[in-house]
Amino acid sequence: MILFWGAVVLGLALRLAFVLHTPRIAGDTLIYGDIAKNWMHHGVYGFAESASGPLPTLIRLPGYPMFLALCFRVFGDDRYSAVMLAQCLIDLGTCILLGDLARRIFGRRAGIAVLWMAALCPFTANYVAAPLTETLTLTCIVVAFYGLVRWKELEGGWNRWLWAIAMALAYAVLLRPEQGLLSVAILSAMGWVSLRGGFKGRNAAPVAVAALCVVLPLMPWTVRNWRTFHVFQPLVPKDAVDPGELIPHGFDRWYRTWAIEFVSTEDVYWNWNTAMIDIDDIPTRAFDTEEQYSRVEALLNKHNQDFNATPELDAGFGALAEERIADDPVRYYLVLPVARLVDMAFRPRTEMMESDLEWWKWRHPKQTIFAGTYALLNLVYFTAGAIGLWRWRRRGWGGHAVLAWSMIAFFALRCALLLTLDNSEPRYTLELFPLLILWAGALFVRIPESEITTGVGGRRVL
Numbered sequence: 001m002i003l004f005w006g007a008v009v010l011g012l013a014l015r016l017a018f019v020l021h022t023p024r025i026a027g028d029t030l031i032y033g034d035i036a037k038n039w040m041h042h043g044v045y046g047f048a049e050s051a052s053g054p055l056p057t058l059i060r061l062p063g064y065p066m067f068l069a070l071c072f073r074v075f076g077d078d079r080y081s082a083v084m085l086a087q088c089l090i091d092l093g094t095c096i097l098l099g100d101l102a103r104r105i106f107g108r109r110a111g112i113a114v115l116w117m118a119a120l121c122p123f124t125a126n127y128v129a130a131p132l133t134e135t136l137t138l139t140c141i142v143v144a145f146y147g148l149v150r151w152k153e154l155e156g157g158w159n160r161w162l163w164a165i166a167m168a169l170a171y172a173v174l175l176r177p178e179q180g181l182l183s184v185a186i187l188s189a190m191g192w193v194s195l196r197g198g199f200k201g202r203n204a205a206p207v208a209v210a211a212l213c214v215v216l217p218l219m220p221w222t223v224r225n226w227r228t229f230h231v232f233q234p235l236v237p238k239d240a241v242d243p244g245e246l247i248p249h250g251f252d253r254w255y256r257t258w259a260i261e262f263v264s265t266e267d268v269y270w271n272w273n274t275a276m277i278d279i280d281d282i283p284t285r286a287f288d289t290e291e292q293y294s295r296v297e298a299l300l301n302k303h304n305q306d307f308n309a310t311p312e313l314d315a316g317f318g319a320l321a322e323e324r325i326a327d328d329p330v331r332y333y334l335v336l337p338v339a340r341l342v343d344m345a346f347r348p349r350t351e352m353m354e355s356d357l358e359w360w361k362w363r364h365p366k367q368t369i370f371a372g373t374y375a376l377l378n379l380v381y382f383t384a385g386a387i388g389l390w391r392w393r394r395r396g397w398g399g400h401a402v403l404a405w406s407m408i409a410f411f412a413l414r415c416a417l418l419l420t421l422d423n424s425e426p427r428y429t430l431e432l433f434p435l436l437i438l439w440a441g442a443l444f445v446r447i448p449e450s451e452i453t454t455g456v457g458g459r460r461v462l
Contacts, residue, residue: 003112011095011119015088015128024130024352025080028060032131035060036068037077045224058225058233059240063174064133080131087128087135094139095119098434101146102441105400106392110441117437123349123378124433130352133175134430140172140179141410142434144186149403152193162206165190166213174217177235181413183214189406248272248309250318252422257324257332258286260339262347263357265423273309288327292320337419344418344429345382348374351426384443385436392442407435 031047038054039045045065046056068083075082095118103111118124127134147165154161169186172179190207218234225233229243239247251272259269267281277300279293287293299316303309325332348359348371356364359371389408397404411432418428 004115007099007112007116007119008092008096011092011125012088014120014122015091015125018122018126018129019081019084019088022126022129022353023080023084029080029131031060032064032068033072033078033080036065036072039065040069040072056228057242058229058231059236059242061174061177061236062221063171063176064136066174067136068131083131084129087131090139091125091128091135092119094135094142094434097146098142098438101142101149102438104149105398105403105438106441106445109446110444113444114437114441117381117384117440118434121381121433121437122374123381124430126349126352127427127430132427134427137172137175137179137431138434140168140175141182141431143168144172144182145403145407145434145438148186148189148406149400151190152402156190156194156206158206162210163213166210169210169214170217173214173235174221178414178417180214180235181417182410183211185406185410185413187211187214188409189402193402246273246309246311246314248314248317250314250316250321251309253321254317254324256336256422257321258283258336259422260336260424261343262351262424262426265425266357269423272303274307276304276307288324292323295320340421340424341415341418343424344426345432346375346378347426348372349378349426350374381433381436381440384440386439388439388442391445392439395442395445407438411435 034047035045035057038048039062042054044054044056045062046054048054071083071086072079095115098118099111099115102114124135124138144165147161147168151159151161151165156162165186169179169183172182187207187210190210191204194204194207222232222234225231231243239252241247255264255269259265264281264283268277271277279297279300282296287296295316299313303313348355350359350371351357355371356367359368359375362368389404392398392404414429414431421428
């Protein structure tokens, strides 16, 4: 119990430290908050941008505005400190649940180790200080995999863990559209258990009902979007724009011909149509010739006059994109997507702190050292997860092959999706950490004497 409560207390202290010293109330947080307040006070799911009343929107799913509206109802409008404290408790609950899942799979020692790794993981803990979807999404992921194990232990059927899985998957999709991939991984595993797990198909109906529960909450949202905007939109648009708004297909495509690191996302990608874009912030790999450099400079000069992204400007960048893709399609379709994924996974996760994004430049030595240490710790988590997964597989999954393969499927699907994104953001790989931490639990399994053999020279080896 001392080890358990020690992890919980230190985990809470870490999260409170982030809330006190690095709160992040900006960007998407204010978008979600504005939607929540207008929904709660005016019955309009939208933004307060018009003198005649809020303007409806469909660029964000209703899962997180629902959570904010509940918090605002209890604690008062814009009480983001209360929201962050609530997220502290929710995230600690996620850590405890992940530790118990590891205990059920690998044993008590592994369960305690996983609890400590989860509770003291600064990368996930940092996001409780940002009222965004990440904390609740991680909770849904852990609940879904935990529920899968418990549901299978009870031989499937209509037990309470079926409903826990269904609710977790449904709310995950309401939080973020790509969490449908979690439903694919979990429901496929449940279907396999139902049809091939020795239960003779009697669990097929419960699995179908669970799948229906994932879809049902999206139906009112889809109907609302049809009635309000006259578009069929069961999730949210990929470009996060409302119907009628200009989608910068040309600029986005040109951006994908060179973008890799997160600093470009913040200095260039997010500034399109909103703020100045300095050509000095664009790396030299964005230009194959001097002529391309001149064309980009001319287009940016027009953009920076009033930050107005006209169709003509977008078309100009689109023409540049076509040229660069034709010159080197392998770079565009393979090299750069993989590079962006690697950047999202392994760059220092200091994006929520007041830290230099170009951490590798020795302008602020303390920040560079801190960022390098953070990057090393991030690598430790990935390495521990990879080795743990390999060790778990080597021991035959220990009777949890369905869970293992569903987690691997979710990991792979998530990475495949990230290869298609324009912008590199480290938070998009945050959903991998519950899996990495659980897999690392396999490193703390005691090896039974029966699995140890005598090797050359009398040494004991596996």
